[in-house]
Amino acid sequence: MTDAPLIQANGLTRYYGAHIGCLDVDLEVHEGEVLAIVGESGSGKSTLLSLLSTQLPPTRGEVSYRTRDGVSRDLLSLPEAERRFLFRTDWGFVHQDARAGLRMGVSAGGNVGERLMAVGWRHYGRIRDEATDWLARVEIKAERIDDSPKTFSGGMRQRLQIAKNMVTRPRLVFMDEPTGGLDVSVQARLLDLIRGLVSDYGLAAIVVTHDLAVARLLSHRIMVMRNGRVIETGLTDQVLDDPQEAYTQLLVSSILQS
Amino acid sequence: MSSAPVYNFAYLDEQTKRMIRRAILKAIAVPGYQVPFASREMPMPYGWGTGGVQLTASILGAGDVLKVIDQGADDTTNAVSIRKFFEKTAGVETTSLTGDATIIQTRHRIPEEPLTADQILVYQVPIPEPLRFLEPRETETRQMHALQDYGLMHVKLYEDISRHGHIATTYAYPVKVEARYVMDPSPIPKFDNPKMDMCSALQLFGAGREQRIYALPPYTQVTSLDFEDHPFERTKFEKPCGLCGATGVYLDEIVTDDQGGRLFVCSDTDYCEGRRGHETDGGVL
């Protein structure tokens, strides 16, 4: 670990026409660190995640990322080929809707193997072994390797999506409501799995969630958003136990009530 | 036939031919790259090889000898009508003999007789984009070609093996051209893929409906995609041709009588007849 942040954003802003998506966001995430972005619906969490992962161009602001060679690079001026390479090697992106992150017409093994093939693996047997290995790590039985994700439950799809992302050992994973829409027991198992991967692989992660319990369980630090702005940020336990902003207090108390 | 309409030589006007020739030159300069062109209405429906017909019309000269094949045969409706079309609109000589032809327009096959440097093979292509079935967005496939982002092609082959134990794609088997562009060779059998590699003849591909032209200049390296542990394999036939006895050629199964009798014979009818040593009439038997 070095002192320089893995990913860093300054003044990140995005307008949708005259409407604010997110405004003047500064953040840093270091290697191995998990940052939760919380806030109510429409507060700009997904917008921010799309900006950080360069899937959406900002109206203004900067994002830089420290690549494996140790150099911090301006993501917005990165050539498309390098950006794609980053996306399929050093980064992962876990969507709330697994269908957006998986190829539903391709087998589980093919889904996990895709990144390997994209970075040049050309040995079927080795791709398959690696896929089998990763399926096991996300608790999917090896015998399901040739099945379509269409035949998988919501929780399994989500675990498959994680395996698909993890196979190239990314250093940074973006997650947008990774446990959203799942049953509580399924959620718990998935959170355990994510926690395990984060600690085993020293992953950094930026996790968007409106569920403060998820933030509590997964993250070291938390950012609270409202109307596109960051209104409070700090260590997760501190912010959740002793929120300073009135709005955060409301968020915390409403979660306690429900 | 004095009242017959007067066509420009080979039907297309000279402006259009020049536009298509420019696209051809560009395609030759960047082997395997799909060059867009403004496809013209032809007096035949799409699916009848309008892309190939426009290519042929643009390169045809009065001294050319044209051969047209469909599934390896010269006498199918599609082949006959295209041949007649150019007999009528260009008055060129036509032939079914591969060796006599200077331009061969084809659908589904590459002739068995090796092509020479003074010949041009024109393919009729239905779907030029090899990534289409994996990625339907045209903007994205264009990016993928530009960035050589071809992992998905191997995902398709991976799926083949996981499902069938081997690469089950037998037609339109994808190739890489000069280690750069991934290309759809049109629906020829994979048996013909090795014939494209280092071929002496110029190979032109035309997709009318999709408005794309691509090319393999003579002596271009063409490699069929595969895995190290599942290498590309050419289709092998157990028996020789039931008519001419040829081996190492592509065979079609035909029904010989109403008792269910079957025979494997050369799909390239001209080649088969040549070996049997009589004048070809383009017929199957």
Ligand SMILES: Nc1ncnc2c1ncn2[C@@H]1O[C@H](COP(=O)(O)OP(=O)(O)OP(=O)(O)O)[C@@H](O)[C@H]1O
């Ligand atoms: N493509 C778009 N066009 C116009 N406005 C948009 C677009 N995407 C988001 N917005 C607006 O930007 C604001 C932030 O949206 P965003 O999706 O980032 O919120 P969110 O915090 O992820 O919400 P949720 O919890 O519902 O997913 C909202 O007001 C939203 O309506």
Ligand SMILES: [Mg+2]
């Ligand atoms: Mg959202």
